[in-house]
Amino acid sequence: MTVQLLVPGREIPTRAEADSELKKFDLEVETTHAVQIEAAARGRGAEIELKGLEESDLLELQYEDGVCEWLRADELRSRLGQEQRGETTAIRVPSTLPMAATRGGVDLALTGIRVLKTQFGDVLGKLLKDAGIDIGAKLLAKGGAKLIVQHFESKLNPAGLYHLRPDGRCGDLVDAGTSLPTSDDPYLVLLHGTFSSIQGSFGTLFCSPDQSIPTPQAQSLQTHYGARIFGLEHRTLSVSPIQNALDLVQQLPRGARLHLVSHSRGGLIGDLLTASQLTQQNLEPFYRQQRTEEAEQLTQLSRYLREKELRIERFVRVACPARGTNLVSQRLDRYLSVLLNLIGMIPAVQTTPLYSFAKATILSLIQQRTDPRALPGLEAMMPTAPLIQLLNHSGVTTGTDLAVIAGDIEGGSLLRRLGILATDLFYWQDHDFVVQSSSMFKGLDRTRGVYYSFEKGPRITHFNYFANPQSRQRIHDWLIREGGEAPQGFQKLAGEPIPELVRSALRAPKADAPVIFVIPDLMATQLRRNDRCLWLDLDELASGALEQLALNGKQQEVLVGDLFAPSYQPILNYLAKRFDVRPFPYDWRRSLLETAEQLAAVVSMELQSHGRPIYLLAHGSGGLAARAMIAQHNDLWRRLVARNGRLVMVGTPQRGTHFALQLLSGQGRPSELLTLLHPQRGQSDADHEQPDGANEPSGAKAKARKGKSAASKAAAADRSSVAAIACTWPGLLELLPSGTAQKVSVAWLQQRDITKQNLQETMAALSALLTLPDGKIADLTHGVDPAHMCIVAGSGTWTAQSADPDQDALVLQGNDAGDGVTSLPSALLAGVQTWYLRSTHGDLIHQQAVLPAIAELIEHGSTNLLSQTPERDIASAVTREAPQPAPLYPTAEETIAAVLGFQSPKIVAKESVRLRVAVVHGNIAYAKQPVAVGHYDGDMIAGGEAALDRLLDNRLSIRNAMHIYPGKEGTVEFVRGTSGTFPGVLIIGLGEIGGILPDVLTKGITEVLLRLAMYVL
Structure with missing residues (x-):
């Protein structure tokens, strides 16, 4: 199928010859059309018709300041759509292109478009043909991408350990099979990053950007280390970091003292060099995915490390994707375009074979629509990779030190345009254009702690850390420091918090203090089996604990623990000053009606034991359990209110919540994080070499899913295993939105494979929901008592309000009229007084500012500390699709925050930038x-x-x-x-x-x- 473009501007002549530098890499790239779009002509003037383009043709979109984006013609069609012109269709290219799918007002002005035809040279063509790969196919078969990249990499310096000259350039290559000489002094070893080399990553550590002046830090390092400075030239695409680490270890002498400096992906190699005590249990993520070859390599690496007794005394890790980078898997073409722009901005690289290698590789990967999982070096950086899991939650600890250099781009004109190009990749996260800042701080647990230096500014990009004098000085100071004190400019990173439980021993209440039961939300109670915490312990979840929480008739006994402290400790402490506080933990997987019976039992016992007032404070779905108790035991409720008791509900989804539907369908941030933690099975090494061509979206909902790679679609299959477990929880099924929305949701779920995996229990539970007029929640009409109830509702966070069922996914629509879990319409009950505040669901119950108001509502049923008017009319809230930032490999803090519905603080707090505002009276x-x-x-x-x-x-x-x-x-x-x-x-x-x-x-x-x-x- 051919493609036709309508482009505003004028066509300019092109030369028929191919790029000579790329031909050296056996790739012929010819410009067949070029259109210049002048600023004066934007929005008016004639259009150029470019006819007869192939879907697989590459387009080079040129923006202001020389920023470029490369993509296939069919990808541009997917992004812009096409219009009918007589008997043909055409893509109308506007003069400015929107870059953000989820926000308006972010776009880039086009200055030109080039159409590129690519063709492999004779040598590469023969290699592919000999491998049985049809080079005439629009998309190469399995294994083609790796073979192409290996051929391109063969044109670079041979891989191996190089002695570095004073200017940082490669000197002699250490012979393969031999080790460095034994030395009592430390070796400095440099580990470069993706699409780079020793010179490409570390050139500006040694010399000024124009390579003319040595840096003072390099001169000092030369004095300190002498001839013991080496760099590992290694393949970053066709070879995994595991193999890179193996290659390095074999060339290091026994007992060597090592000081490491890594950049980007090289940090994964550095972390692996500290993992000398790996066990079979640590390697489970590889065995579960049938990655036996990598598991054997890791076993061999661990053995070598023990035998050689290497001592890693200093490790400076710069911009490492320690928790992975979702940019690789999310939009590979956009990610590679950003990468090539950045590499082209490095003065020392612009005219070198390294740039030609990067361009040849990147254009080929985009043109072939390569699945990143086909390249071991890229796949290793994906948050779903077993290597990332090994280096984050495997129980492996190391005694080596670690200094992290992290950064965030901020400001700058040319780089601002590049940032707009990457808008969809980052979703307002801090980043350096290639790695999210929050990914740079994790890795193996270190008994000596981690120190970091965080840089931000207009010149902080992924390839510019070593050109930054401040970063360069910090690296130098860490390496040559005396003793164990951290040099100036470094701060100690706070340790990873564990999911704290509320302290059961609150302050002793007065004898006449009123009693208050605090009923937590869905998922906010710990679940245990024997001495193991199944929920919410990340190491247990990574070992498959979620499967043990399925209610499918095969489950073993699970015990209820305490409430999680991050959400409830502040409110419990505050109420303990005047109440006898009774947390009410429960098994949130089970039916709300079952929980209501348990609550009724403890309330009845309390009523019989004394004459004090009894209050109920319920958060989220806990409010539905309380209302179910009232509906089923109205006599009990009458006895409670006779003592001036009342129920205060905070963020309760009275009519259900689409948050439940997100969990049941494998969507939303909690599902994404649980999927990354939940062990995946059955993915062999061969499965990671599937090309992306057969996975194009089609049908009416194609536009909503445009741009998703094969990797993201494979992740959808992984999410189904988590959703299948969630579908066995009646307590979650009962939270599906009530009324028509519930019938639509249930009908969609009944058709999915995820529910068919759960035997009959889930199907029966879904069918049971349909027997009620409006669902189980709406059936609690008798559980409403306006005179003795209060509601606190939150808003200001995107909250799903509706779902458009599709064959492959649910397209969720929502707005800011809600707290992220409960929409404002669902939070309200007829006749019940409601107070509002701007807050996320979890923060409603634990932020300090709201605690006095909640206490007043409990005691008096009223408060002046909150408004009874919502910030905006519900009907005026702007509806949009859900923001979809793909997560990194989760930390404990992020997982707790996502599950409990509150915002987790950033590792490094970002300073607010304030505008100066002047008030002037005049014309x-x-x-x-x-x-x-x-x-x-x-x-x-x-x-x-x-x-x-x-x-x-x-x-x-x-x-x-x-x-x-x-x-x-x-x-x-x-x-x-x-x-x-x-x-x-x-x-x-x-x-x-x-x-x-x-x-x-x-x-x-x-x-x-x-x-x-x-x-x-």
Whole structure:
């Protein structure tokens, strides 16, 4: 099927010859069409028709400042769609391309497009043919990508251990099969990163960017180490870090003292060099996925490390994807484009074979739509990789020290454009364009702790750490420090918190203190078997504990533990000052009706033992258990309220929650994290070499799933195993949204393979839900007593409100009218007074500011500390699809936060950047800087905005009439003045009239100032 492009601009002549540098790597790349898009012609003028393109043709999209993106023609069609032109269809390419699928107002202006034809040279073509791979196919068969990359890598310096000259360049290669000479002094060994080399990663550690002046740090290191500075030149794509580590160890002398400096993926090699005590249990993640070859390599590596008794005394790990990087698996073409742009910005690399190697490899991988799992070096960095699990939650500890150098790009014009290109990859996470900052801090547990230095600024990119004088000095100081004290500029990283339980021994209550039962939310109670914590211990989950929690008729006895402290310790401590506090842990997997009976039993016993008031404080689904108790034991409830008792419900989903549907369908952040922790089975090494071509989305919902790689689709299959377990929990099934939404959800789940794995129990439970008019939750109509109930509801966090069932997935729609779990419509009960605050679901119950209000509601049934008016009208909330940032390999803190519904703090707190604001009384016509104005969606241009329109020759009105004027939430525009006197207007879309919120305004101002910066810088 051919592709036709309609491009605004003018076609420019192209040379028929192929890129000579790429030909050296046996790849012929010819430019067949080139279109220049001039700034003056954007939005007007003739269009160029580019006909007869193949779907597999590569397109080079050129943006301002030389930033480029490479993608296939069919991928551009998937992104932009196509329109009918007579009997043919065409892709209309706009002058600016949107870069964020989930937010408006983020785009890049095109300056040109080139169409590239690629063809393998004779030598590579013969290699593929001899391997039985059809080089005429649009997508090469299994194994083709690895063979291509191996051929490209063979053009680089031979792999091995090199002695480094004073300028950091490779000197003599240590002969294979021989070891370095024994020395009583330490060796400094450098481990480079992905798509790089010793020179590419560490060149600026030794010399200035133009290679003319030695750095003072390099001169000092030369004095300190002498001739004992070496670098490992290794293959980063076709070979795994495990094999790289094996190759290095075999060339190190017995008893060697080692100081390591790593960059990027090289840090995984460094971590492996400290893993000398691996056991068969540690290697279970590999055996479960039938990765026996890698498991045997690790066993061999561990044996070598013990035999050679290596001493790693210093380790500086720079920008390592220790928890993986989801960029590899999420959008490989976009990730590789960002990578190639960054490599091309390194002065010492621009004209070297390394850049040609990177370009040849990246263009080939994009053109072949390669699954990253086909390349061991890339697959090892995916959060789902067993290597990442081994290095994070395997029970392996090491006594070696570790200094982490981490960073975050912040500011800069050219790099800001590159950041916009990567918007969909990062979702506002801190990053250096290649690795998320939060991934850089983890790795093996270290008994001596971890120290870190965090850099941020406009020059912090993945390939620029060693050019940064401050980072370079920190690396130097760590290596040559005396004694055990950390040098200036390093901080100790806080240890990984364990899932603390609430302290059962709260302060002793007064004899006449009223009693309060605290009923926790779904998943907020520990579950145990014997002396093992099945929920929520990450090492146990990684060993398969989730399977033992399935209620499928085969389960063994599970004991209920205590409540998790992160959510409930603050409120328990606060209430203990005036109440006799009784936490009520329960097995949240089981039916809410079963939990209600247990609650009724303890409340009845309490009523019989004394005459004090008894209150109930319930969080989340705990409120439904309390209402079920009231509905089934109304006489008991009457006795309780006779003593002035009441029920306070915080974030309770009175009509169910789509959060339950997310868990049952394997979607949402908790499911993503549990999937990464849950051991996957049956994925052989061969399975990791499937090309991506057969996995194109199709059908009506293709656009919603566009851009997903084969790796992400394989991850969907992994998520089904977690969802299959969740589908055995009646307590979760009962939380499905009530009414029509529940029937749609149940019907969809009944058709899925995940429910068919659960024998009859799950199917029967699903069918039972349909027998009730509106579901089990809505059947609790008798459990409502407005005179003795209060509700606290949260908002401001994206919360699913509806689900559009599809053959392959549920497309969830939601808005900020909710706390992330419970939507505002579901939180309300007719006649029951409700108080509101801006909060996530978990933070509703534990943030310090809300505790006094909850205490007042318990005692008095009213409070002035919270508002009884929601921040926005529910109907005005802007609906959008769920944000989908793919997670890294989870930490304990992140998993607890995701499961319990609160925000986990960043490892390194980011300083807020404040704008200077001046209030001026005067005529806006004399403004010296652009004037910012907000505009509601659908509103007219009037007042001060109309005055600005007149100053701009009615250009605002023209945009508004063309329906391209900002108004919807997230849309912005900068309209420059035409004269030399008035600078222009910054327009911020505010969304629905009356629906403005602080975060909408903050994001709008941020986006519009970025738009201004793109014109100014």
